[in-house]
């Protein structure tokens with residue numbers, strides 16, 4: 001199977017292994033993508049490309065709702081571990097960030113880049129807060145999604161060099177996501193038992209994926225407050241990586257054995273996915289690395305035109321006419 005060797009040398013998903021007769025621990029290589037809901041599509045594109053400097057790697061529609069954009073941002077090839085995607089829903093009616101939700105998405109940047117980013121974000125009009133003893137910058141995107149840039153030794157990704165951020169400062173990959181739930185132990189157990197995450201030394205609320213020195217950690221915090229609900233400015237789901245279809249089926253079975261309801265495998269064109277709701281009520285996905293974002297466009301032209309799956313091509317003119325401008 002073809003692989004992005006440069007990337008996988010560092011972040012290779014380890015194969016499933018059965019370590020004992022009772023424990024079945026899979027070894028996730030971390031976060032695959034994060035999907036959130038935006039308000040205005042053009043403001044979203046401007047922020048993630050012009051301010052954060054990510055590559056606009058795919059402009060397509062929500063396959064389940066073709067009147068809505070599905071916008072993908074990431075590194076040079078939109079590799080798993082770097083992909084942030086959005087459904088722009090127009091307005092924020094009904095949206096609420098709260099417990100049973102994702103409170104923060106953090107990207108890894110080189111430690112020496114933090115000063116650059118503080119200046120860049122501030123001069124873009126953002127309120128920036130220092131966190132983690134000066135090792136992270138916190139801010140929000142135009143719809144209020146909590147973001148952070150965290151100093152970390154990121155995996156050897158290939159950041160987008162065609163954007164406005166100098167290559168030495170670019171976002172490298174996801175650093176972590178923060179889950180806010182009522183009973184954090186139940187969520188932590190699932191992350192450890194099914195995905196092989198382990199608590200970080202000296203910071204047990206932070207779970208680190210196996211086989212991954214850099215990105216894709218999960219922080220689980222307790223919050224008994226008001227429940228989050230989907231709408232602009234709220235994360236929709238987080239996807240974790242699996243090595244391939246065989247491992248995906250094993251995860252599907254392991255989740256089912258745990259009493260969780262899991263979807264059948266869904267073909268998302270760029271990856272194959274299963275979805276389930278974890279015990280803290282956050283929607284999660286398990287997605288394959290292959291075939292990747294370059295399956296339907298040349299890599300040098302990713303994200304430049306609207307791409308539709310074949311079954312929607314006959315409706316291209318209608319779809320293009322109703323999508324909001326980018």
Ligand code: ZN
Pocket residue numbers: 033035237239285
């Ligand atoms: Zn997804």
